[in-house]
Amino acid sequence: MTGTQKTSRQVQEEAAAEWDRYADIWDSWTPNDRRDDAEEAADFLAELANGGTALELGIGTGRVALPLAERGVKVSGIDASPGMIRKLREKEGGDKIGIYEGNFADVDVKEDYDVIFIALATLFVLTTQEDQVRCFANSAAHLNPGGRLVVQNIVPDLTNYQRGRYNDFDTTAPFRVSGRLAGHPSMAWFEMNTVDPTTQTINRTDVIVSEKGNRIIAATMRFAWPPEQDLMGRLAGLELEGRWGGWHQERFTFDSLNSVSVYRKPTE
CATH class of the missing domain: 3.40.50.150 (Vaccinia Virus protein VP39)
Known part of the structure; x- marks a missing residue:
């Protein structure tokens, strides 16, 4: 190891x-x-x-x-x-x-x-x-x-992460922001993903806004x-x-x- x-x-x-x-x-x-x-x-x-x-x-x-x-x-x-x-x-x-x-x-x-x-x-x-x-x-x-x-x-689908396609931020890595209502109108769930295609790694940050409060959760995935x-x-x-x-x-x-x-x- x-x-x-x-x-x-x-x-x-x-x-x-x-x-x-x-x-x-x-x-x-x-x-x-x-x-x-x-x-x-x-x-x-x-x-x-x-x-x-x-x-x-x-x-x-x-x-x-x-x-x-x-x-x-x-x-x-x-x-x-x-x-x-x-x-x-x-x-x-x-x-x-x-x-x-x-x-x-x-x-x-x-x-x-x-x-x-x-x-x-x-x-x-x-x-x-x-x-x-x-x-x-x-x-x-x-x-x-x-x-x-x-x-x-x-x-x-890495075309979702092409620079500049989904955002106007000056980032140095493929980046995407998406948002939607999640299950009911009192919750909104925004996903911000940065992708490294060389390792097939997605570093994901979820911003969840709801009547119960707001939270930010980070997660990592490999496609x-x-x-x-x-x-x-x-x-x-x-x-x-x-x-x-x-x-x-x-x-x-x-x-x-x-x-x-x-x-x-x-x-x-």
Whole structure:
């Protein structure tokens, strides 16, 4: 291990501190938003699981896990944030979800599953390529033969970060500001992102204005292109079974904004 490489425990602690700050407002981020696709995701995953078992990496407040459990799938999840887990436990049906607290790159669980899934670009929360590769490998190790790893991601579009396109600031790095109402008219959520394309790193600052008060939260993410993600799958011994532009199995094309990729573990 190099002197700058963090241990899995350090990564988990930093993630817990970072994402705990989102816990009490996270469910306001998706209602009335085009990304609120939990029911569609649950339908897609339930068909793959076929009444079996599923594990969500980065389960958060259970946005997808809870409707998936309602479809007869035995669901478990991993998350580093005690705050997110607490919110999940408070929801109806949350006590029926098996929860592991930890760094989801480790996939430190005792069972094997028919489906392991990562929703809403959560793979990008792992901020190094090494951790993302390790996540794929550990997921493959906990899949039953013929099981699937399902990864939903945004498709990176660096034209959103061209200098001067979205702002008039004199910055020396690709920069973007976006804002929208989040879930209800009493909250506004502004995202300010700076991107380093050489490391595929996004340094993100969220400014959240609401009647409960204002807050500023910083987060770091690392995006991965679909071909890079496919290589992670091959290194883990998984086969790309299919890729779509969304949970409705829309055709994946050059202008797709999202991807849903299914990787299958061979039976032999």
